[in-house]
Amino acid sequence: MKVLKIINFICLGLFAGCYYDNEEDLYPANECNTASVSYQSDIAPIIQANCLSCHALGSTVTSVNLQGHAKFSERAKNGSISGVINHKPGFSPMPQGGAKLSNCNIQKIEAWIASGSPNN
Ligand code: HEC
Known part of the structure; x- marks a missing residue:
């Protein structure tokens, strides 16, 4: 997850909306989270x-x-x-x-x- 943290850091510096929260650490952006769809x-x-x-x-x-x-x-x-x-x-x-x-x-x-x- 270190890579994600670095991406997170870079993103936060560039765009306010580009942000990885904990859920996205578990389900990186290139994967689709279909668990418990509401x-x-x-x-x-x-x-x-x-x-x-x-x-x-x-x-x-x-x-x-x-x-x-x-x-x-x-x-x-x-x-x-x-x-x-x-x-x-x-x-x-x-x-x-x-x-x-x-x-x-x-x-x-x-x-x-x-x-x-x-x-x-
Ligand atoms: C630009 C207009 C438009 C949009 C946007 C649109 N539809 Fe349709 N849809 C239609 C029209 C007109 C019909 C009826 C004629 C036909 O069946 O082609 C239809 C028919 C349908 C039917 C019944 C036809 C069948 O084969 O059972 C379903 C189900 C459906 N649409 C689902 C959707 C879903 C889900 C979306 C979004 C992902 C969507 N439509 C977006 C215009 C649209």
Whole structure:
């Protein structure tokens, strides 16, 4: 962890936002922490940032509403969320017209689905 401490030191000197806390010492920046993924703190912000511009309640873009745990988990449980974010054959690739989600965000969503799509 000495290397991380040095990076930490350099980063702090250059950017206020470039900072390794203890959790990141355990899970370095190039690894994705998918342990204990939470709907509220991990999944909802990903959906908010990448999907709700088209999939909020009352959207005129599509009637597919992904806002809130109940709506999102319904489509997580039937496999369509995993299909669309991984661009699997037979599913409309999402975000529509945009870049694929980052690998880490996909892994977090997959881990949350695998744990039963809880409202945690
Ligand atoms: C730019 C608008 C837009 C964005 C952003 C977007 N979608 Fe969609 N999405 C659509 C439209 C339009 C449809 C309905 C038409 C279709 O199926 O292609 C759709 C359909 C879907 C469906 C149902 C289709 C199926 O094959 O089951 C799911 C699930 C879905 N989107 C998930 C997502 C997720 C998850 C995100 C974010 C990672 C996202 N979408 C981002 C526009 C968007």
